[in-house]
Amino acid sequence: MIILAIALALAPVLALGMFVYLMDKYDREPLVWLVVAFIAGALSIYPAIEIERFFTTITIGRHYSDFGSLAIDAFLIVALTEELVKFIILRMLFYRKRFFTEPMNGIVYAVMLSLGFAAAESFRWLLVSNNVYNSALIRSFTAVPAHFVFAVFMGYFMGKARFTFSHRRAFLVFAGVFMAVLVHGTYDFFLLASWMPNGFNYLSFLFLAVSLVFSLKLILRAQKRSPFVRRRKWRKNLEQAQQQEFKDYLAGQKELLKKRVDQKRKKKKD
Incomplete structure (x- = not known):
């Protein structure tokens, strides 16, 4: 049962990873560095968890009795922490590498980082879940695609910034982090609110579907910007x-x- 659940949780990770790899059709990245990005993303879950725990202890955090505390948890504690951790890794390990040769590379490395993060997060949830099969199935259609979407938004702007030689570069980097946090926080906000009385039932799934469409458009736009x-x-x-x-x-x-x-x-x- 646990093996089937792990396979089910990893299937969308592999599928989305292969998808973004194939979409990088003009100058594909070295597979070794894609694996490095995936592993780095998986390891980044540990500092993210510790930072979230720290801020949860000093804020109202995870008390979902009102929308204010819910927004703080969704946007500041979870979304901002996780996206900043992924941004730092992307910026330090991949942004300045010589094989970062086109805007599409920003999306590729951001997605591989996020898929590694999502895989580790799914595995962590399976360890504490009472029904591993249901948890794996739910995360396959929600959390994993969601992390893919967050990464596309960040990676698109990071890719543009890498090949922008003006004062707009700093703005584009900020825009990448901001959009990833905004989309991530909004998704988490709707997801957590759906469990409240009279909450936004299913609104998180609708938001995820719309965000997926936009992320695919950003991928196609990044492709067209390739110098190749x-x-x-x-x-x-x-x-x-x-x-x-x-x-x-x-x-x-x-x-x-x-x-x-x-x-x-x-x-x-x-």
Whole structure:
């Protein structure tokens, strides 16, 4: 049962990881560094948990009797802590690497970090759950895709910032963290409120679905910003031109051979 639950929890992690890897179609990242990002994301859950525990003890924290305390917990304690931890790792380990060659790389590394975080978080929940199968199933369709979405928002702006050489770079970095915290906090707020009397039932799932659509649009937009798009088009045009030139050459050789055969036949007749 536990093995099936772990497999169920990891399946969306692997699927989303493969998806973002394939979407990075112009200049794919070294697999070794993607694994490093995943492991770093998984390990980052420990400082995030300790920081959340610390702030929970000195604030009203997880008392969901009113929306104010709920907002503090969702946005400041959980979302801000987790996204800042992931941002620091992304900024320190990957942002300045020589293989960070296009805006799409920001999304790729942010997603791999978040998927590692989500995998470790799912495993942690399975250890304390009374029904591991249900917990794994629920997290497969909620928490894992949610962390994917948060990462896309952060990674998109981090990728833009990496290749922006002006005063706007700092703003774009801030925007990446802000958007990730905003989306993460809003999702958690609706999710926690749904368990309250007269709460926002199912609103968190609707918000997640809408956020997924936006994240896919950001991925496509980051793809178009790749400097390798023109190179690939140039290569394609060159290959087509070479193929056409080769076809013309073969046609010319065929025509020349035909003329020679005709000339030999005429000589034999003479």
